[in-house]
Amino acid sequence: MEELRRRLVEDLSDTIEGDLRIDRAALSMYATDASLYEVEPIAVCLPRNSRDVEILAAWSADQRVPLIARGAGTGLAGGCIGRGIVMDFSRYMNAIVSVASDTVRVQPGVRRDQLNAVLRTTGRYFAPDPSNSAITTIGGMLGVDAAGSHAVRVGSTRDHVQSLECVLSGGQKLELGLERIERSFLIGQPTASVVDHVPMGSAGFRFLPPVRNETLRLSSLTPATRKADLLERLNAILQEHADSVAQFQPPLLRNSAGYMLRGILQGNQLDLPRLLVGSEGTLAVFTEATLYTLPLPKHRAVALLMFGTLEQAIRAMQLLLPLDPSACDLLDRRLLSLGRGSDPRFHSMILPEAEGALIIEFPGNSEREVRQRLADSRRLLDSHAIEYRITRESETPDDGDEIWLLPSRVVSLLAGLKGASRPIPFVEDIAVPPERLTEFMQLAQRTFQQHEVTATLYAHAASGQLHLRPILPIPRPGQGSRLEAIARDLYRHVFAVGGSISGEHGDGFSRTAFLRTQYGALYRAFQQVKDVFDPERLMNPDKIISNDPQLTTRHLRASQLIDDTTTPQAPVTVPASQLNWSAQESLDAAIRCNGCGSCRIPAPPLRMCPFVLTDSAEELSPRAKANSVRRALTQGSSSDLLAEESLLPVLDSCFNCRQCELDCPSNVDIPHLIIEARAQRVAANGLSRTARLLSRVHTYARVGSRFTILTNRLLNNPVFRRMLERTVGISAQRRLPRYARTQFLNSARVRSEDNTGIPGSPRPTVVYFVDYFANHHDPELAEAFCRILEHNGYRVYIPRDQTVSGMSMISVGDMVAAREVAEQNIRELAEPAREGYQIVCTEPSAALCLSQEYPLVVKHEDVDIIAQQTLDAGTFLLNLLRQGKLKKDFSHQSLVVGYHTPCHVKALGSAQPMIELLKLIPGLTLQQIEKGCTGMAGTWGLAAENFDRSVQIGSSLISEMRTIRINAGTTDCSSCRMQMEQSATLPTIHPLKILALAYGIMPRIAERLKHAPSGLVMS
Ligand SMILES: Cc1cc2nc3c(=O)[nH]c(=O)nc-3n(C[C@H](O)[C@H](O)[C@H](O)COP(=O)(O)OP(=O)(O)OC[C@H]3O[C@@H](n4cnc5c(N)ncnc54)[C@H](O)[C@@H]3O)c2cc1C
């Protein structure tokens, strides 16, 4: 294998413009998608243009190496993985080439929502609507014939394609649309030497040899020859199997199982896009597509209907179908109760006793028309004595969106269910005739009972598309027989009611083995079609066409630790975990990632993941991180993989902002997986110089604080800053904070004898954890907080020997140093914590560190009690407000401030407390600056090597700060504050200072609001 990889690189790396990768990181990242499967590719290519694909396809044919097309890798059947060269089109080939009046030309890697954002400006859209349209690529949609809730009205992807630019095995590039057939020949006839043709009589058919000389290498043929050859042969196949097509491929509203042969032959024309769409990259690779666009719907009415039984819901759907809804989706009880508990908006929409619900949508040309259609549907249901309740009806387009949010939200939430069992996708794509839905559901429920499993159901009911997911433990390799048995039994009923095993997700590894049973004699035609396009079976092998009866379970993802699987001859052990969790626990965290790809959506102001916003490379995604750690723990030696150079970009593209964990539907703990992986690298190889210096800024800050006047001058001196960049690695372009003359922890307040936590004070006591920034750069903030607490009747205890929280050391994986500072802080905080005092932090990342990181970093009997007692200042004050204990004697402030919510405040789960607090100040106008992550991430954004990317991530916020009409920015995180001031002409200050000003306890803060940042230093 390694020899083949080397040859591939030797032969192709100079000829193709895209990236060719055979490193272990790439092979790991592309071994999986959103399915249950895992196959390590031979190589990964990120093509830049169709010429690259032609070269690869020619090489693949000559060398007999498979070629596999990939979009976003969100397929649920394993369609884009395999032992071959995986081509990721999402990276570079993602352009919208041109927009015409009713068509659009695109490259395959463009995302569906990205395309529609552009089309929207022309009043049109590309209609097929898979629920993950924010991330799915057009190439992937074409690959599986994707569809969505509105398929009953707009059809599937197949119905919206004018022509496809395809690269065939052998490397020929063809534009294929509705093609005229010039000649015909009898399939199976000997080739090349036969030149005579025989007229076929009145039908006008002639028997001719194929134009392709089968003795020649595929790659030596011209595109014209390939095209003529495939038109002729396809024509013959379709003629030969016309009866089987009619018998075995009946018209179903949804069917993406096997090849679509129905409706391809149209007189003397072949509708090739219709055949190629849904062929899962097994016939050709698409390098461009011309798609039809539709005018945006003018008006719609959406309603949510609740039913006492699932049968009543299905019956209602069947009654409503003749009214021509544009969508009618069905949700079962489990999804409804998940939705009810997840969001207050859904709580009021979902009746606790409902067993099923329908979302129904009617389109129309006017508001009146759509209302009328809803009224008609109510009348119809009433006249049939259907018992239902409409719990929500859309009044506005936004209302409609909110109703539609329900299915996408609850389907995502399914992935996050706690426990060992999950809803497993392997029979998740059944399509049946809508009129036989009730009958099928009864049979399906019986099958699940026989196998003693429960399943969830979400259905695009109007088109008979069912997403059933049995709840099972994640299957391990070699343990798939239960899966196969359930699928086999369920599919018998699918065939009995005239359905299809796949409606919109394709066959992939999940369903290919069942296609012979579904299609009987027609499967022979599929094989012939495959031979026409791909005689060597190199295009995405084992998808649709395969002789492997165990394919459904052959490639199940590895999910057990390597120790379990190694033999005594080749012992491999997992290196000791660096965090306080076992290797099994970290693996459990990693396998929660199901590959759904939601973390690849570059859609600001979404925060997950800031790196993905800057670049669509797979390695930047949280998914790649989970996959890398899982592979390290399950395949070969984990320390080997983690030590790989190629893994560095995966590990380095995370700054522990924690947003992925919040937004990932499965709540995968990516940040700790990354910290664990980094810590293992650091334990083996040590820290990089920059990481060492930047994670310990507090040590040389002591020197800076001692010679404040000189240091602050030097910080603003470009020559010194360039020197600092060369020696310490701090970017010479970064505006830095000035050093305070006296560190807060050396101030009179802290040194005072009154600063004590001795129990018995008549006033309630709060412990203040100061952290680095307030101590060295902003003691005024620390003072402001103390005064606010005192103003509210508290005694403030500031342990003198506390030190930095250590978050920056934890983030870089320096566990030894992190433990040292953590243990020092624990010594200071344990006793007051045991006393029951709350430990309050003005720096959100310090609160996060004490409450969520220390328990994973330090083994100490008091670490949990400290974690429980710690909270951020905003939450502490908000709690007082809610308990009616916060003083509200704020004076009027004529101020307009722009507030940014730090990622770590979100990670703490605090409900933006500072916003509620600032709103108490009379006269103050608050503008929220929701521009996502600032890109600073503690000391990460200080590093010269990260500066450009940091500014890129924070660019929307930075430019907002340049243009927004406010008096000052405000945020509770000191590093976010640095980015907000990076090129701004306005100061940014901590909200606590504004509160202190408004309380009248620190009037000098009014002056701070006038200080603008300038040069290379902050305000
Ligand atoms: C949470 C979630 C929700 C989903 N909801 C839906 C839904 O509502 N409707 C639906 O239809 N599907 C849905 N899917 C399944 C899947 O995401 C979609 O089918 C999607 O269209 C696949 O797109 P992708 O870009 O991820 O393609 P990939 O998974 O990368 O590839 C899918 C197939 O297309 C082929 N392919 C990719 N690019 C090309 C190309 N350039 N040329 C030829 N073949 C190519 C691949 O080889 C593979 O066989 C969902 C998946 C998830 C995880």
Ligand code: SF4
């Ligand atoms: S990390 Fe979460 S969002 Fe990303 S692919 Fe995995 S499960 Fe999906």
Ligand code: SF4
């Ligand atoms: S913690 Fe932040 S930077 Fe790291 S992977 Fe998650 S979202 Fe991305």
